[in-house]
Amino acid sequence: MNKNEIKNAGLKVTTPRLKILKILETAKEGHLTAEEVYKRLCDHHETIGLATVYRVLTQFEAADLVIRHHFEGGHSVFELAKETHHDHLVCVACSRVQEFVDSTIEARQQLVAQKYHFTLTDHAMVLYGFCARCKKEE
Amino acid sequence: MNKNEIKNAGLKVTTPRLKILKILETAKEGHLTAEEVYKRLCDHHETIGLATVYRVLTQFEAADLVIRHHFEGGHSVFELAKETHHDHLVCVACSRVQEFVDSTIEARQQLVAQKYHFTLTDHAMVLYGFCARCKKEE
DNA sequence: CTTAATGCAAACCGTTTGCATAGAT
DNA sequence: ATCTATGCAAACGGTTTGCATTAAG
Numbered sequence: 001m002n003k004n005e006i007k008n009a010g011l012k013v014t015t016p017r018l019k020i021l022k023i024l025e026t027a028k029e030g031h032l033t034a035e036e037v038y039k040r041l042c043d044h045h046e047t048i049g050l051a052t053v054y055r056v057l058t059q060f061e062a063a064d065l066v067i068r069h070h071f072e073g074g075h076s077v078f079e080l081a082k083e084t085h086h087d088h089l090v091c092v093a094c095s096r097v098q099e100f101v102d103s104t105i106e107a108r109q110q111l112v113a114q115k116y117h118f119t120l121t122d123h124a125m126v127l128y129g130f131c132a133r134c135k136k137e138e
Numbered sequence: 139m140n141k142n143e144i145k146n147a148g149l150k151v152t153t154p155r156l157k158i159l160k161i162l163e164t165a166k167e168g169h170l171t172a173e174e175v176y177k178r179l180c181d182h183h184e185t186i187g188l189a190t191v192y193r194v195l196t197q198f199e200a201a202d203l204v205i206r207h208h209f210e211g212g213h214s215v216f217e218l219a220k221e222t223h224h225d226h227l228v229c230v231a232c233s234r235v236q237e238f239v240d241s242t243i244e245a246r247q248q249l250v251a252q253k254y255h256f257t258l259t260d261h262a263m264v265l266y267g268f269c270a271r272c273k274k275e276e
Numbered sequence: 277c278t279t280a281a282t283g284c285a286a287a288c289c290g291t292t293t294g295c296a297t298a299g300a301t
Numbered sequence: 302a303t304c305t306a307t308g309c310a311a312a313c314g315g316t317t318t319g320c321a322t323t324a325a326g
Contacts, residue, residue, distance in 0.1 A: 012280060012325050034316080049283045054316060056281095070210045072262065074291090075315065089256050098254050105250075108243045109265055116236050117270035118227050124210065126262045127247055132255035150300050150305060172291080187308045192291060194306095212316090213290065282323070288316080298307070 009063030016048045020056050024066065024080045031069070031077040031088075031097045071126060087125040093134035147201030154186045158194050162204065162218045169207070169215040169226075169235045209264060225263040231272035 002021050003013050011017060023040050024032065032040075038053045057078050060066035069077050071090055077097070087105070089098040105125065113120045140159050141151050149155060161178050162170065170178075176191045195216050198204035207215050209228055215235075225243070227236040243263065251258045 014281060014325070016282070047283085051284075051317075052282055055318095058317090070208065070212075072208045089251065089254055091256070092259055098256070100250050100254065102246050102250055105243050105246045108240050108246075112238050112240055112243075113227065113265055113267060116227055116238065117273075118229070118236070118265065118267040119273050120265055120267040121230055122266040124262055124264045124266070127251055127256065127258055128260040128262070129251060129256040129258040135255075135257050152300070152306060154307070185308085188290095189292075189309075190307055193293095196292090278326090280323105280325075282321105284320095284322105285318100286320105287318070290313100290315100292311105292313070294311085295309095296307105297309105298305105300305075301303085 005065055009059065009065060011059060011063070015046075016052050017056050017060075019044070019046050019048065020053060021060070021065070024078065029097065030099070031079045033075045033077050035075070037078070069124070069126075072128065087127075089127045089129070089131075091131035091134055092128050093130055093137075096131050096133075098131070143203055147197065147203060149197060149201070153184075154190050155194050155198075157182070157184050157186065158191060159198070159203070162216065167235065168237070169217045171213050171215050173213070175216070207264075208262070210266070225265075227265045227267070227269075229269035229272055230266050231268055231275075234269050234271075236269070 002018055005021070006013050006017050019041060020037060023037050023044075027040075034050065034053050034057055037057070038048070038050045041048045041053070057066060057068070061068050061078070064081055066078050067081050069079070069088070071077060071088075084101065085106075086099040086101045089100060090096070109120065109123055109125075140156055143159070144151050144155050157179060158175060161175050161182075165178075172188065172191050172195055175195070176186070176188045179186045179191070195204060195206070199206050199216070202219055204216050205219050207217070207226070209215060209226075222239065223244075224237040224239045227238060228234070229236075247258065247261055247263075
């Protein structure tokens, strides 16, 4: 339950944190910017400041409840930390995000890291291009 | 020769553009932020505004003379466009950048794109971790 | 009651832009 | 002479922070 996730993170259970968690859970796109989270809160008639949204998302990130991605174009996107790791395809036209997993790529990354004596902590694998829909419209 | 590269890009051959190109060529690290380029120009006693550095780097990027990468942490880095494509390993402690190429990963990316009907225009593949030196110091 | 969390506005930082001046062709 | 490029300072957009107020434990 959400309350426990927040408690386990060592944070007090407050309305803003609960609402933000719910927004992320119910976002079918999965990936939202802080601004988008903020707008949805407004839509739901919640009065939560943008600063709080950033603060809470950052805390959730620190608690591994949320993952923050820095896609090209300056804005970060946040998604609920799911069980399974995955990477992203991003449409350069409509910004649609498609998740994918490729175990071959994952394995290769480890090999590359070993080759250069790096100990991986994280990686960013983002493919940019036109999605099927936007390709047509070109 | 540098003058021709600039001319071929449809740009006038000016001191700032020549100097910035030289800075990038002589940067052994290869990857510099706009700020770093600016500082080096100052070191060489050139009076070139930071705005010009950004403008020129952006023009060079448009002309495919330079590649801009958006690593995590908000700042972009620029590198001279080399013949060969490559990806990056970045040390999360010292920011050292190691280039690498893995044809298996490259091939797999195309497969993934096909699977989701994307036409790739670009990709970001950055591995983050501790380099050998920083790992020791932990 | 004590301490952490919020809202607001102001600060920040990297980057871009408007405008008058300087420079390239 | 014409038109692009530069420098400066001001604007910008996303994100963070200081501080007084409010709410959680």
